[in-house]
Amino acid sequence: MNPAPAMTLAQTSLMAIFQAVAVVIFIFIVVPLTTFAERKVLGYLQDRLGATRVAGHRIGLTGALNRGMWKLGKVPFLSALRGLPMFIGDIIKLLVKEDIIPDKADRAIFIIAPALSMIASVVVFAAISFYPGALFTFPKAFPVLGGLPFTGFITDMNVGLLFILGIASVGVYGIVLGAWASNSKYPLLGGLRSAAQIVSYEVPLTLSLLAPVILTGTLNFNEMTRKLATEMPLVAMPLLVVSFLLYLTCGFAETNRMPFDMPEAENELVAGFHTEYSGMKFGFFYLAEYINMIVVSALATSFFLGGPFLLPFGLHKFVMHVPYLGAPNAIWFVLKIIFLLFTFIWVRGTIPRYRYDQIMSVAWKYLIPFTLIVVVVASVIHYAA
Amino acid sequence: MKKFLKTLFPIDIAKGLKLTGTHFLKVLGTANRRKVKMHVTQEYPEVPVKLAPRFRGRLTMLKDEQGEIKCVCCLACEKICPTQVITIESGKKEGRKTKLPTRYDFEMERCIFCEFCVESCGFDSIILNHQFELAAYNREDFSIGMLGSQNMFDLTPAGKFSYSDED
Numbered sequence: 143m144n145p146a147p148a149m150t151l152a153q154t155s156l157m158a159i160f161q162a163v164a165v166v167i168f169i170f171i172v173v174p175l176t177t178f179a180e181r182k183v184l185g186y187l188q189d190r191l192g193a194t195r196v197a198g199h200r201i202g203l204t205g206a207l208n209r210g211m212w213k214l215g216k217v218p219f220l221s222a223l224r225g226l227p228m229f230i231g232d233i234i235k236l237l238v239k240e241d242i243i244p245d246k247a248d249r250a251i252f253i254i255a256p257a258l259s260m261i262a263s264v265v266v267f268a269a270i271s272f273y274p275g276a277l278f279t280f281p282k283a284f285p286v287l288g289g290l291p292f293t294g295f296i297t298d299m300n301v302g303l304l305f306i307l308g309i310a311s312v313g314v315y316g317i318v319l320g321a322w323a324s325n326s327k328y329p330l331l332g333g334l335r336s337a338a339q340i341v342s343y344e345v346p347l348t349l350s351l352l353a354p355v356i357l358t359g360t361l362n363f364n365e366m367t368r369k370l371a372t373e374m375p376l377v378a379m380p381l382l383v384v385s386f387l388l389y390l391t392c393g394f395a396e397t398n399r400m401p402f403d404m405p406e407a408e409n410e411l412v413a414g415f416h417t418e419y420s421g422m423k424f425g426f427f428y429l430a431e432y433i434n435m436i437v438v439s440a441l442a443t444s445f446f447l448g449g450p451f452l453l454p455f456g457l458h459k460f461v462m463h464v465p466y467l468g469a470p471n472a473i474w475f476v477l478k479i480i481f482l483l484f485t486f487i488w489v490r491g492t493i494p495r496y497r498y499d500q501i502m503s504v505a506w507k508y509l510i511p512f513t514l515i516v517v518v519v520a521s522v523i524h525y526a527a
Numbered sequence: 528m529k530k531f532l533k534t535l536f537p538i539d540i541a542k543g544l545k546l547t548g549t550h551f552l553k554v555l556g557t558a559n560r561r562k563v564k565m566h567v568t569q570e571y572p573e574v575p576v577k578l579a580p581r582f583r584g585r586l587t588m589l590k591d592e593q594g595e596i597k598c599v600c601c602l603a604c605e606k607i608c609p610t611q612v613i614t615i616e617s618g619k620k621e622g623r624k625t626k627l628p629t630r631y632d633f634e635m636e637r638c639i640f641c642e643f644c645v646e647s648c649g650f651d652s653i654i655l656n657h658q659f660e661l662a663a664y665n666r667e668d669f670s671i672g673m674l675g676s677q678n679m680f681d682l683t684p685a686g687k688f689s690y691s692d693e694d
Contacts, residue, residue, distance in 0.1 A: 186555055
């Protein structure tokens with residue numbers, strides 16, 4: 143890693159603002175595409191086609207395309223992407239829809255809750271590293287920023303992992319407060335379930351991340367990624383694979399995704415904690431869920447799939463000196479995130495929802511003992527190697 | 528113990544993921560092709576829809592090879608109809624042994640397409656055809672008799688809304 147040149151506080155904060163904007167742009171590109179991918183992939187998994195037309199058959203752009211192509215006797219051009227403009231429709235709908243606050247709701251908390259949920263999931267990106275080092279350097283001709291590097295991470299904290307875990311667990315407050323402030327039965331039940339579930343799964347989630355921490359001996363995000371990809375002994379590989387699967391399971395539970403989506407069990411609780419929300423407030427919850435998916439994928443990618451390095455689990459040291467493939471690349475990172483997002487949807491299309499007591503027993507009876515064993519084995523490997 | 532091991536090693540989950548994954552790849556590979564089709568979606572308004580052979584559409588009367596109405600006015604369909612949408616008046620015709628309907632009214636607005644009438648018919652003189660674009664703007668369009676453009680022997684003319692009407 144090339145050390146950053148000495149920067150003044152003003153330059154550093156300006157750079158951080160630029161990077162934060164870049165991250166937000168990244169999020170707002172990936173999230174709508176994920177919602178589209180969710181429709182499409184779920185459809186394909188179930189032998190359907192998913193979204194194929196937008197804004198009606200008659201007047202819609204894709205409707206016209208569909209009609210014209212079928213009249214020519216052909217499958218429409220780029221048939222898989224016909225439903226893509228639907229995410230624009232989603233955004234317009236969320237922005238334009240009437241924002242209703244129930245009479246008996248606790249107004250202030252009702253408004254704060256979705257923002258809290260959203261902020262907690264976005265702030266995590268402050269500590270996530272897309273690339274260890276400078277992505278590019280601003281040319282000297284630039285007025286203020288000339289010669290400054292645009293790094294692939296916003297901050298390089300000593301305790302990056304702790305920061306991430308701490309902020310990520312704030313997200314549950316958004317759900318619980320929103321549920322309580324709605325002053326309605328279904329949201330409250332959903333919120334309570336969510337609180338119990340997320341508190342339970344926080345434990346194995348953190349414990350499953352403890353194995354990499356023990357093996358690397360650091361909490362710094364960049365260091366951990368680099369050491370896990372390049373310096374791990376091969377003995378640790380099965381352990382890291384197990385750890386990865388455990389982390390992913392807990393990640394599904396943390397993001398309230400399908401096998402564990404107790405908070406919004408549609409057939410039992412209408413829509414769970416966001417039953418009373420509409421318009422952009424609901425949109426924030428919706429966004430937060432998808433951003434949480436990206437966060438969990440990013441963490442899994444960096445710690446278990448090698449992050450910006452090509453090969454995970456310490457295998458990267460064999461391709462270290464190959465040109466291009468050996469060097470870390472932000473593209474690998476993004477590709478791995480995309481693969482994990484696909485996995486999220488894949489699992490949603492495959493596994494039906496657990497019962498509530500089953501979810502709890504999986505967390506306390508299986509995952510926590512298992513992660514504890516993993517931690518013990520990790521310590522043994524660390525001291526033996 | 529077996530259950531414990533099953534919970535410990537998610538073999539069933541892996542099997543399920545494999546199954547849906549293969550379906551995903553199959554549909555992904557053939558979604559853009561016209562001949563091979565792995566998905567079950569029918570892109571209805573643009574592509575003519577393929578219906579199951581036993582699809583229950585609108586009630587239709589059949590004629591035999593000589594162009595004679597097959598119905599003999601046994602009133603079985605009228606009696607069995609749960610919503611009582613069929614009204615039959617019988618008459619006579621020279622050179623025909625059995626009776627002949629002079630009036631066969633079918634009020635489609637109340638029909639529930641249960642196919643009891645067809646099942647009860649001992650002479651195979653009525654069927655439910657495969658027409659399903661039956662919506663109309665006027666109530667009168669649902670009263671189907673033996674005469675007029677909306678009759679029991681032909682298909683209902685498609686309404687103005689219909690996509691298949693477009694060409």
